[in-house]
Amino acid sequence: xxxxxxxxxxxxxxxxxxxxxxxxxxxxxxxxxxxxxxxxxxxxxxxxxxxxxxxxxxxxxxxxxxxxxxxxxxxxxxxxxxxxxxxxxxxxxxxxxxxxxxxxxxxxxxxxxxxxxxxxxxxxxxxxxxxxxxxxxxxxxxxxxxxxxxxxxxxxxxxxxxxxxxxxxxxxxxxxxxxxxxxxxxxxxxxxxxxxxxxxxxxxxxxxxxxxxxxxxxxxxxxxxxxxxxxxxxxxxxxxxxxxxxxxxxxxxxxxxxxxxxxxxxxxxxxxxxxxxxxxxxxxxxxxxxxxxxxxxxxxxxxxxxxxxxxxxxxxxxxxxxxxxxxxxxxxxxxxxxxxxxxxxxxxxxxxxxxxxxxxxxxxxxxxxxxxxxxxxxxxxxxxxxxxxxxxxxxxxxxxxxxxxxxxxxxxxxxxxxxxxxxx
Numbered sequence: 453x454x455x456x457x458x459x460x461x462x463x464x465x466x467x468x469x470x471x472x473x474x475x476x477x478x479x480x481x482x483x484x485x486x487x488x489x490x491x492x493x494x495x496x497x498x499x500x501x502x503x504x505x506x507x508x509x510x511x512x513x514x515x516x517x518x519x520x521x522x523x524x525x526x527x528x529x530x531x532x533x534x535x536x537x538x539x540x541x542x543x544x545x546x547x548x549x550x551x552x553x554x555x556x557x558x559x560x561x562x563x564x565x566x567x568x569x570x571x572x573x574x575x576x577x578x579x580x581x582x583x584x585x586x587x588x589x590x591x592x593x594x595x596x597x598x599x600x601x602x603x604x605x606x607x608x609x610x611x612x613x614x615x616x617x618x619x620x621x622x623x624x625x626x627x628x629x630x631x632x633x634x635x636x637x638x639x640x641x642x643x644x645x646x647x648x649x650x651x652x653x654x655x656x657x658x659x660x661x662x663x664x665x666x667x668x669x670x671x672x673x674x675x676x677x678x679x680x681x682x683x684x685x686x687x688x689x690x691x692x693x694x695x696x697x698x699x700x701x702x703x704x705x706x707x708x709x710x711x712x713x714x715x716x717x718x719x720x721x722x723x724x725x726x727x728x729x730x731x732x733x734x735x736x737x738x739x740x741x742x743x744x745x746x747x748x749x750x751x752x753x754x755x756x757x758x759x760x761x762x763x764x765x766x767x768x769x770x771x772x773x774x775x776x777x778x779x780x781x782x783x784x785x786x787x788x789x790x791x792x793x794x795x796x797x798x799x800x801x802x803x804x805x806x807x808x809x810x811x812x813x814x815x816x817x818x819x820x821x822x823x824x825x826x827x828x829x830x831x832x833x834x835x836x837x838x839x840x841x842x843x844x845x846x847x848x849x850x851x852x853x854x855x856x857x858x859x860x861x862x863x864x865x866x867x868x869x870x871x872x873x874x875x876x
Contacts, residue, residue, distance in 0.1 A: 678701070
């Protein structure tokens with residue numbers, strides 16, 4: 453079996469290597485469709501673009517951008533755009549592949565895609581950020597579109613960035629195309645419930661998993677890594693359900709409070725431009741101590757590659773809810789399984805965002821919009837039903853929820869691949 457040249461030498465702990473390991477583990481559970489598994493190990497299309505912009509001081513800088521379409525067998529590509537100094541092609545490849553699995557796991561008619569620019573957006577003015585976004589959109593306009601590939605917000609991007617992308621694409625084609633991106637401002641065709649959708653999905657899947665393992669949420673202790681949109685929304689919903697957040701970590705620091713944190717104070721601190729380190733309650737501890745916190749539920753909602761074997765051995769939680777993409781390395785997964793810690797994997801746990809993105813896309817095509825209560829009810833049903841099927845698959849094969857999610861998703865993806873056939 454040949455190996456694509458560009459993948460030779462992949463680092464053992466890279467996001468792409470993690471994804472490939474996850475695919476290998478699912479092969480025994482997909483029967484005759486294993487014939488097509490190499491389809492999942494190669495992105496369909498990877499675009500690297502130069503993004504030159506004129507800075508406010510008159511100088512010209514060049515940034516490197518990417519858009520990867522991993523698999524389009526089930527529909528147009530779907531996946532976010534991140535602006536971060538550590539963005540690499542390999543990372544974007546892995547994120548696009550996880551989107552392929554994620555959309556299939558919850559039954560959405562999408563494939564997987566992802567994009568990004570290697571940049572620290574905090575170092576750009578608002579006008580520089582706009583010029584960079586618009587130039588990047590023009591460069592990837594070759595392969596995106598409402599029926600081709602639909603970007604969305606991700607790390608360091610938001611509704612304003614999506615508005616610039618939609619406007620740029622629309623100007624280039626000569627007509628308004630609201631469906632080219634999701635996560636837009638409400639008055640430009642965005643959907644109610646989109647901002648909190650990913651965090652809500654983490655909560656809904658966590659609530660259902662807790663019920664199945666007999667963990668009462670009343671008084672349950674929660675530790676959250678990453679207090680951005682996903683982590684903070686999930687934390688708020690768990691607190692509303694009777695839990696208490698006993699540990700928090702973000703890029704500013706780590707704090708522990710066995711009595712539980714007041715999340716209103718956290719919101720006030722964040723509104724003032726601060727982070728966890730500025731929270732007035734609890735005790736400040738070093739970053740590594742976060743993994744030793746005595747808790748019931750751990751929510752890694754930051755970046756990928758956080759839980760290796762060593763950290764997995766220290767985790768005290770009964771359940772890990774993956775709010776981030778790819779936070780657990782394969783060896784960490786193995787340790788958690790051996791220790792009896794339930795992991796609800798990213799490809800189902802944080803699928804709430806892409807699910808409501810699908811709702812937004814559908815609403816844009818019909819120009820008919822739902823209420824937030826309707827959005828949340830539809831989201832909850834899709835997440836609960838998807839988790840139930842995955843749980844049944846895990847029980848039937850005696851495998852982890854991650855492998856079961858991949859089994860359910862990969863069967864759908866590869867069946868589509870088989871039925872569509874090869875062209876020409």
